[in-house]
Amino acid sequence: MTDFAAGDACLLFDKKGRRYLIELIPGAQFHHHHGLLPHDEIIGAEEGTTHESSRGRPLVAVRPRLADFALKMPRGAAVVYPKDSGAILVWADINPGNVVVEAGSGSGALTMALARAVGANGKVISFEVREDHAELAEKRIRGFFNELPNQIELRVGAIEEGLRELRPDRVVLDLPEPWHTVPIAAERLAPGGIFCCYLPTVPQVQEVRAAIDAADVFFDVMTFEMMMREWAVEGRSVRPSHRMIGHTGFITVARKREPAGDR
Numbered sequence: 528m529t530d531f532a533a534g535d536a537c538l539l540f541d542k543k544g545r546r547y548l549i550e551l552i553p554g555a556q557f558h559h560h561h562g563l564l565p566h567d568e569i570i571g572a573e574e575g576t577t578h579e580s581s582r583g584r585p586l587v588a589v590r591p592r593l594a595d596f597a598l599k600m601p602r603g604a605a606v607v608y609p610k611d612s613g614a615i616l617v618w619a620d621i622n623p624g625n626v627v628v629e630a631g632s633g634s635g636a637l638t639m640a641l642a643r644a645v646g647a648n649g650k651v652i653s654f655e656v657r658e659d660h661a662e663l664a665e666k667r668i669r670g671f672f673n674e675l676p677n678q679i680e681l682r683v684g685a686i687e688e689g690l691r692e693l694r695p696d697r698v699v700l701d702l703p704e705p706w707h708t709v710p711i712a713a714e715r716l717a718p719g720g721i722f723c724c725y726l727p728t729v730p731q732v733q734e735v736r737a738a739i740d741a742a743d744v745f746f747d748v749m750t751f752e753m754m755m756r757e758w759a760v761e762g763r764s765v766r767p768s769h770r771m772i773g774h775t776g777f778i779t780v781a782r783k784r785e786p787a788g789d790r
């Protein structure tokens with residue numbers, strides 16, 4: 528890992544394990560309730576270094592994991608939770624070199640996870656209907672990577688339109704009415720390609736499953752949800768945490784076959 532540079536995202540941990548996400552800006556100061564820490568002390572230093580606030584409190588500086596960043600970044604649209612983005616990457620089998628068409632970009636959290644999975648030889652084309660959300664997504668993506676990675680292409684517009692001229696390996700949706708995209712995804716996805724969507728409510732899942740059935744080219748269809756329960760480990764007291772994220776969304780995944788008659 529290279530040393531911290533100006534513009535990098537940095538996560539500071541205090542003694543109590545509280546975490547603070549900052550962007551490193553020359554001349555700026557981090558204000559902790561136990562003193563100040565100049566960003567210039569972190570810029571040029573190694574990741575994992577313990578710095579001291581002006582009142583002698585230790586602060587450990589590391590790069591945020593994508594999960595930390597997604598949960599801590601100021602956001603407009605609700606993000607895909609890390610427990611769910613992990614499952615999306617695995618069950619939609621996002622792999623290096625894939626061309627993924629995504630919508631909506633929202634706050635960019637899922638776009639970043641997809642971009643890492645497809646790698647420098649892949650492509651994530653992300654559609655967003657709201658210009659303000661598209662701008663925010665770009666800002667957040669630049670905030671995390673300190674640039675807009677080449678494999679990410681952000682487009683303002685509805686996916687139902689944009690997808691018509693593309694031939695992706697994967698279509699990944701986090702928007703309220705994915706059933707409008709299903710017929711176009713059925714047509715444009717490469718055979719063997721995967722359709723995936725993330726939905727918060729049961730009626731939405733029912734509607735998208737009906738559209739998937741109606742398209743008549745999808746098989747191996749599966750809907751599931753992810754539960755993540757953290758444990759508190761303090762000496763001999765080892766038990767599940769009292770609090771957990773009870774519900775986020777349902778993930779639906781379907782594979783495309785060659786339409787009958789095309790063989």
Ligand SMILES: C[S@@+](CC[C@H](N)C(=O)[O-])C[C@H]1O[C@@H](n2cnc3c(N)ncnc32)[C@H](O)[C@@H]1O
Pocket residue numbers: 604605606607630631632633634635636637638654655656657660684685686687701702703704
């Ligand atoms: C829940 S947010 C997506 C959050 C994003 N996955 C993330 O992790 O940050 C849903 C977004 O979809 C956008 N949207 C809704 N319908 C759309 C469509 N047909 N095409 C493109 N974007 C759409 C909304 O404007 C909104 O920003």
